[in-house]
Amino acid sequence: MPQKHLLKKFIEAAHIRDADTVMKIIDDGIDLNATLDGVPLLFLAKEDSGLFNHMLRKGADTETIFSPYSQERALHYFARRRSSESWLTSLITHGVDLEAKDVDGHSALAIAVITGLESIYTLLIDAGADINAQDNGGWTVLNLVLGRDQKACALLLEKGALTKDEIERR
Numbered sequence: 001m002p003q004k005h006l007l008k009k010f011i012e013a014a015h016i017r018d019a020d021t022v023m024k025i026i027d028d029g030i031d032l033n034a035t036l037d038g039v040p041l042l043f044l045a046k047e048d049s050g051l052f053n054h055m056l057r058k059g060a061d062t063e064t065i066f067s068p069y070s071q072e073r074a075l076h077y078f079a080r081r082r083s084s085e086s087w088l089t090s091l092i093t094h095g096v097d098l099e100a101k102d103v104d105g106h107s108a109l110a111i112a113v114i115t116g117l118e119s120i121y122t123l124l125i126d127a128g129a130d131i132n133a134q135d136n137g138g139w140t141v142l143n144l145v146l147g148r149d150q151k152a153c154a155l156l157l158e159k160g161a162l163t164k165d166e167i168e169r170r
Helices: 003-015 019-027 041-045 049-057 074-079 085-093 108-115 118-126 141-145 150-158 164-169
Strands: none
Touching: 003 019, 003 041, 019 049, 041 049, 049 085, 074 085, 074 108, 074 118, 085 118, 108 118, 108 141, 118 150, 141 150
């Protein structure tokens, strides 16, 4: 089946959440890294972690840009959303770059900490995210959360996180 036809069928099936049809289209060989108006097919699976994981297993790019406007990657998209552990675990399992930055230089860990999502930032730390990653202004994850979230500060300090000033003095 030509890719254009598969793409149309995929979008229609994903829109009505017809998982069986979507899975068949994937197995028929649709280009999982195709986009429609800059939106990747993987974005269409943002509401279904099973489909999302299946698409990654079949070769969807873990580094895909979810929004052509913000240049937000799937990793950053899910780092700011409650109950997204299964999506993040799928990305991590399939080799996502945990140090990828958004346009402001924030890592997924920084986003999760700023957002206050304890289960998400704990998952990212446990997966090996850099606790001393710096944004475009040089601020570390610890700088971004100081005075905001005592639990996050305590965890980061326990893991050895540093502030921008501490890094500069090294």
